Amino acid sequence: MPPRKRATGATILAVANQKGGVAKTTSVASLGAAFAELGKRVLLVDLDAQACLTFSLGVDPDEVEESVHHVLLGQVEIGDVVVECEDGVHLVPSSIDLAGTEAVLLGRPAREYVLQTALDPVRKDYDVILIDCSPSLGVLTLNALTAANGLIIPMPCEMLSHRGVGQLLDTVADVKRFLNKKLEVVGILPTLFDGRSNHAQEVLSDVGERYDLPVLSPPIPRTVRFAEAPAVGRSILATSRTSKGAKAYREVAESLLPRV
Ligand code: ADP
Ligand code: MG
Numbered sequence: 001m002p003p004r005k006r007a008t009g010a011t012i013l014a015v016a017n018q019k020g021g022v023a024k025t026t027s028v029a030s031l032g033a034a035f036a037e038l039g040k041r042v043l044l045v046d047l048d049a050q051a052c053l054t055f056s057l058g059v060d061p062d063e064v065e066e067s068v069h070h071v072l073l074g075q076v077e078i079g080d081v082v083v084e085c086e087d088g089v090h091l092v093p094s095s096i097d098l099a100g101t102e103a104v105l106l107g108r109p110a111r112e113y114v115l116q117t118a119l120d121p122v123r124k125d126y127d128v129i130l131i132d133c134s135p136s137l138g139v140l141t142l143n144a145l146t147a148a149n150g151l152i153i154p155m156p157c158e159m160l161s162h163r164g165v166g167q168l169l170d171t172v173a174d175v176k177r178f179l180n181k182k183l184e185v186v187g188i189l190p191t192l193f194d195g196r197s198n199h200a201q202e203v204l205s206d207v208g209e210r211y212d213l214p215v216l217s218p219p220i221p222r223t224v225r226f227a228e229a230p231a232v233g234r235s236i237l238a239t240s241r242t243s244k245g246a247k248a249y250r251e252v253a254e255s256l257l258p259r260v
Helices: 024-037 052-056 068-072 096-106 111-125 139-147 165-178 198-211 225-232 244-259
Strands: 011-015 042-047 090-092 128-133 150-156 184-191
Touching: 011 024, 011 139, 011 244, 024 042, 024 052, 024 128, 024 150, 024 184, 024 225, 024 244, 042 052, 042 068, 042 111, 042 139, 052 225, 068 096, 068 111, 096 111, 096 139, 111 128, 111 139, 128 139, 139 165, 150 165, 165 184, 165 198, 184 198, 184 244, 225 244
Parallel strands: 011 128, 011 150, 042 090, 042 128, 150 184
Antiparallel strands: none
16 A cells, blocks of 8 residues: 555544443543643544444434444545534544444455545644544454554553453554554553552553553543433533542543643
8 A cells, every 4th residue: 555645633542442341432522521621622533333422422323314434435524424512522423324334344445544534634623533442453443543643542450451452452563564654552541440449559550561551640530420421411521520530531631732
């Protein structure tokens, strides 16, 4: 594949981990809201057919007629599906149609580049674009890693959560070799952190060295507030402004500012 000329503009960060329930979607919604609070122009891309990000930002996926699925298949321009959300962020919504996208893309040339190409026209309109990946390492996640400058890996602070990180990093190495030389692992984001647990503390102190990766700080505490936020279509930064979870996401976003 010849080198492609990239559009300039927003820093694109993929949030991925092929394990479910590690707080990918929560992190995308919360970091997105935090960047918006910091005055950044933010676009969030829901790349999961379960459309949890879309739902949690107050958009009913069942009512979405044209979604990221249609964008990836080249049927509509990305700008035509972008929704403005109350959290001050823009969203490329998902819908159940996305469940069939991979099957169609598999028969197409340059299938790993379709998201990057779709984002190019709007990249100049944003400072940061966050991509919420599905719990798999399929073609859609490869698209996210190909479009991205950086990867954030949310990981709960439990031993079993390590399983699969090696495989994810192997995929990153392949993406760097074949698809996107510039992809950089920004770091592991420790999530669902219980500061009272010795085990969680041990996992937190070991994980960076184990994978030779930066660990973003502070860890995101486990708090019941997160379960409540999606029900009202806002992130925890709006529903629970001063909670320790909201504060932690704000601090992580601030630490990422030099990149965006
Ligand atoms: P993923 O996108 O990786 O599958 P989610 O962001 O959907 O993960 O989170 C999985 C579940 O964990 C959700 O019910 C969410 O509300 C909850 N959750 C996420 N972060 C926290 C947290 N810091 N404390 C408590 N619950 C959380
Ligand atoms: Mg999710």
